[in-house]
Amino acid sequence: MSVTVVGSIAFDAVKTPFGEREKMLGGSAVHFSLAASFFDDVLVVGPVGDDFGPDEYEVLEGRGIETADIERVPGGRTFFWKGEYGWDLNDRETLDTQLNVFADFEPKLSAASRASDVLFLANIQPDLQREVRAQWGGTGFVALDSMNLWIETARDSLIETIGGVDCLMLNDAELRQLTREPNLVLAARQVREWGPSVVVAKRGEYGAAMITDEGFFGLPAFPLETVVDPTGAGDSFAGGFVGYVAAHPNDERDHALLSRAMAYGTALASYNVEEFGVERVARLTSDELADRVAELQRITRFDEQPIVLRH
Amino acid sequence: MSVTVVGSIAFDAVKTPFGEREKMLGGSAVHFSLAASFFDDVLVVGPVGDDFGPDEYEVLEGRGIETADIERVPGGRTFFWKGEYGWDLNDRETLDTQLNVFADFEPKLSAASRASDVLFLANIQPDLQREVRAQWGGTGFVALDSMNLWIETARDSLIETIGGVDCLMLNDAELRQLTREPNLVLAARQVREWGPSVVVAKRGEYGAAMITDEGFFGLPAFPLETVVDPTGAGDSFAGGFVGYVAAHPNDERDHALLSRAMAYGTALASYNVEEFGVERVARLTSDELADRVAELQRITRFDEQPIVLRH
Numbered sequence: 001m002s003v004t005v006v007g008s009i010a011f012d013a014v015k016t017p018f019g020e021r022e023k024m025l026g027g028s029a030v031h032f033s034l035a036a037s038f039f040d041d042v043l044v045v046g047p048v049g050d051d052f053g054p055d056e057y058e059v060l061e062g063r064g065i066e067t068a069d070i071e072r073v074p075g076g077r078t079f080f081w082k083g084e085y086g087w088d089l090n091d092r093e094t095l096d097t098q099l100n101v102f103a104d105f106e107p108k109l110s111a112a113s114r115a116s117d118v119l120f121l122a123n124i125q126p127d128l129q130r131e132v133r134a135q136w137g138g139t140g141f142v143a144l145d146s147m148n149l150w151i152e153t154a155r156d157s158l159i160e161t162i163g164g165v166d167c168l169m170l171n172d173a174e175l176r177q178l179t180r181e182p183n184l185v186l187a188a189r190q191v192r193e194w195g196p197s198v199v200v201a202k203r204g205e206y207g208a209a210m211i212t213d214e215g216f217f218g219l220p221a222f223p224l225e226t227v228v229d230p231t232g233a234g235d236s237f238a239g240g241f242v243g244y245v246a247a248h249p250n251d252e253r254d255h256a257l258l259s260r261a262m263a264y265g266t267a268l269a270s271y272n273v274e275e276f277g278v279e280r281v282a283r284l285t286s287d288e289l290a291d292r293v294a295e296l297q298r299i300t301r302f303d304e305q306p307i308v309l310r311h
Numbered sequence: 312m313s314v315t316v317v318g319s320i321a322f323d324a325v326k327t328p329f330g331e332r333e334k335m336l337g338g339s340a341v342h343f344s345l346a347a348s349f350f351d352d353v354l355v356v357g358p359v360g361d362d363f364g365p366d367e368y369e370v371l372e373g374r375g376i377e378t379a380d381i382e383r384v385p386g387g388r389t390f391f392w393k394g395e396y397g398w399d400l401n402d403r404e405t406l407d408t409q410l411n412v413f414a415d416f417e418p419k420l421s422a423a424s425r426a427s428d429v430l431f432l433a434n435i436q437p438d439l440q441r442e443v444r445a446q447w448g449g450t451g452f453v454a455l456d457s458m459n460l461w462i463e464t465a466r467d468s469l470i471e472t473i474g475g476v477d478c479l480m481l482n483d484a485e486l487r488q489l490t491r492e493p494n495l496v497l498a499a500r501q502v503r504e505w506g507p508s509v510v511v512a513k514r515g516e517y518g519a520a521m522i523t524d525e526g527f528f529g530l531p532a533f534p535l536e537t538v539v540d541p542t543g544a545g546d547s548f549a550g551g552f553v554g555y556v557a558a559h560p561n562d563e564r565d566h567a568l569l570s571r572a573m574a575y576g577t578a579l580a581s582y583n584v585e586e587f588g589v590e591r592v593a594r595l596t597s598d599e600l601a602d603r604v605a606e607l608q609r610i611t612r613f614d615e616q617p618i619v620l621r622h
Contacts, residue, residue: 038620064621088493182399184516185536205495206517209531216610218531220520225496247618259613286620299527300611302570307558309349309597310375 001140002041002066003246004113005032006132007122007235008102009046009070012277013082016089018228024277025056027079028122028145031232034281035239035268036120037063038289039247043113045069045132047101049076059282069113076101089230090204109135116140118246120238121165123147126158133164140250143167143198143242145234151178163195169238172201172209184209185216198258200241202234210262214255219262222270222296229276233269236281240268267292312451313352313377314557315424316343317443318433318546319413320357320381323588324393327400329539335588336367338390339433339456342543345592346550346579347431348374349600350558354424356380356443358412360387370593380424387412400541401515420446427451429557431549432476434458437469444475451561454478454509454553456545462489470505478509480549483520486512495520496527509569511552513545521573525566530573533581533607540587544580547592551579578603 010027014020029046036042043066048056052072060067082096107128117140121129129144136142142165150158151174158178162168168175168191172184179187188199188211201209205227207220244261245253267289274280321338325331340357347353354377359367363383371378393407418439428451432440440455447453453476461469462485469489473479479486479502483495490498499510499522512520516538518531555572556564578600585591 039618040621088487090493176399182401183536183538185534203517206514207529207531209534211534216534217613218518218534218611219613220518220529220531223496223520223522223527223529225494227494244618247621256614260616260618263613289620294615297613297615300529302528302530302574302608303567304605304608305571307350307555307571309600310351310558 001117001246002043003036003118003120003242004043004045004109004116004136005029005036005120005122006045006107006109007032007124008079009044009048009052010079010081011051012231013080013096014084014229014231014276016085016229017087018226019276021276025059026081026232026277028235030060030278031235031272031281032120032122032239032242033060033065034063034278035236035272036243036246037065038240038286039243039264042066042243043069043116045107045109045113047071047073047076047105049073049078049101052078059278063282066112069110071108073101083231085230089227092230107132107135114138117250118142118242120242121145122235122238126150126154126161130157130161130164133161141166141242141245141253143169143238145169145238146174148174148177159194162191165196167198167200168196169200169202169241171234172203175199175201185211200262202237204233208237208262208266210258212255212258217255217259217262219266219296219300222266222292223299224270224274227273230273231277233273236272237265237269239265241265263293263296264289267296312428312557313354314347314429314431314553315354315356315420315427315447316340316347316431316433317356317418318343318435319390320355320359320363321390321392322362323542324391324407325395325540325542325587327396327540328398329537330587332587336370337392337543337588339546341371341589342546342583342592343431343433343550343553344371344376345374345589346547346583347554347557348376349551349597350554350575353377353554354380354427356418356420356424358382358384358387358416360384360389360412363389370589374593377423380421382419384412394542396541400538403541418443418446425449428561429453429553431553432456433546433549437461437465437472441468441472441475444472452477452553452556452564454480454549456480456549457485459485459488473502474506476507478511479507480511480513480552482545483512483514486510496522511573513548515544519548519573519577521569523566523569528566528570528573530577530607530611533577533603534610535581535585538584541584542588544584547583548576548580550576552576574604574607575600577607
């Protein structure tokens with residue numbers, strides 16, 4: 001099986017209290033692909049410019065990711081984002097956004113990308129996401145991410161797009177904003193009425209929560225002493241989650257399997273933020289990943305020991 | 312064994328999008344006591360005025376709570392708090408605070424209160440907490456709560472007080488403010504250098520996290536469709552947590568037991584917010600409590616199913 005991801009491929013400039021990088025590989029499709037590559041074949045679709053060179057391809061291909069659907073725009077420049085994080089890493093300021101080749105991106109899926117079993121629609125304009133969904137020929141699992149910009153400027157289109165996917169993954173603040181419902185359980189119910197059977201709320205340092213036909217599942221984030229750069233954490237989570245799903249046949253994709261997928265997503269997000277950009281995940285080993293999932297299980301499990309209550 | 316709690320006994324006026332109450336029983340010591348009463352004998356210490364009558368005593372005594380150390384101040388009025396919650400229940404505005412008898416509160420522990428095995432210092436001025444700690448004769452588990460007011464106005468005293476307890480329980484924003492460290496793991500390390508071996512960060516709708524000598528434990532909050540009144544959730548959590556600890560001998564109070572205590576705290580907090588004030592917990596049954604803890608375990612557990620990773 002395989003998973004196709006359509007989204008941004010970028011250069012990021014990031015400054016945090018722990019250091020800075022002036023130009024590093026980033027973008028939602030990149031973070032997603034690297035995380036998902038631990039589980040399944042990944043095909044990445046997105047535009048780049050002339051400045052996207054062999055070193056960048058090598059990061060992806062070194063993890064076995066199929067790059068044939070990366071569209072290289074002659075004379076163009078790759079999407080660029082510059083941001084700075086404060087001492088509290090929840091405070092992020094965007095200093096510069098240059099859409100460049102991303103401004104005119106018209107996704108074209110190759111036969112191979114169309115034939116994948118699983119599709120991840122990373123955060124791009126919802127009309128484009130719907131266009132990708134229409135091109136894609138698969139019948140397996142489709143997950144979608146979005147952001148506050150589209151909720152504010154293209155809410156109706158986004159809701160229509162959400163209607164065509166199996167799983168919506170959003171930050172919990174965006175989920176509230178989209179549904180206009182502050183309660184997570186009710187917000188998820190609203191989304192499920194629009195179409196998706198699975199709703200995942202990404203909660204940053206607080207972890208993630210999921211609601212399916214079978215109910216709720218929640219996990220805290222993996223505790224870290226050092227968070228160097230939060231950029232791409234959500235996409236790494238999505239790559240771990242969706243990649244794990246893609247590695248299993250459709251009839252096994254029940255609540256229990258999706259709960260395990262949440263654990264892999266959580267583990268990959270935690271590695272992602274330990275260093276700048278993709279630096280940590282690009283050299284992550286499968287043993288390290290398995291160790292962190294096991295540790296995550298240990299630190300969230302409490303024994304069943306029925307107590308005789310006094311009253 | 313038994314647990315003594317020293318804190319506020321109050322009347323609250325609360326308005327939320329789901330309704331309002333003009334005068335209902337509240338206060339940190341009350342919410343704590345009701346929650347802890349499921350596990351162990353509870354002795355409650357705090358001041359009340361003439362307006363605190365048989366109905367209020369009955370709520371406590373109906374759950375077997377020892378009220379002999381409630382100090383009734385003749386001619387005085389009970390502590391009064393009035394607040395309103397917005398549609399997003401994280402937004403809370405205090406409309407009125409009347410300290411009344413609480414302004415001159417000088418805690419005096421009776422022989423019975425001094426002889427308890429476990430002590431909970433609910434949120435009061437840190438000098439008073441230290442005074443209570445000095446009066447108390449026990450050698451068991453001592454836990455302490457505080458708030459932003461004391462961090463801002465009496466930080467040195469608070470840190471000295473924290474140095475004399477086993478467990479600090481704070482909202483995570485207060486933990487950051489107190490330690491001046493945004494990272495939870497590092498904030499907990501700082502607190503543990505001051506004295507306590509156990510640090511619990513209450514995270515509201517995101518649950519709670521704990522750090523002990525044996526490491527980290529985290530739980531999401533129990534998911535609820537309807538949160539009617541968040542007042543007292545933190546104290547109900549503390550009552551469940553500390554009450555569970557109190558019901559077990561000192562040599563069993565290890566990380567695994569404290570993790571189970573976190574689950575009982577989480578369950579009690581979730582019941583507390585389902586209705587106004589103490590209304591839900593006051594009529595809660597032990598079967599309902601056990602059911603919710605079992606459900607909490609189910610919705611936070613993922614199976615061990617090692618996957619053969621692709622790379």
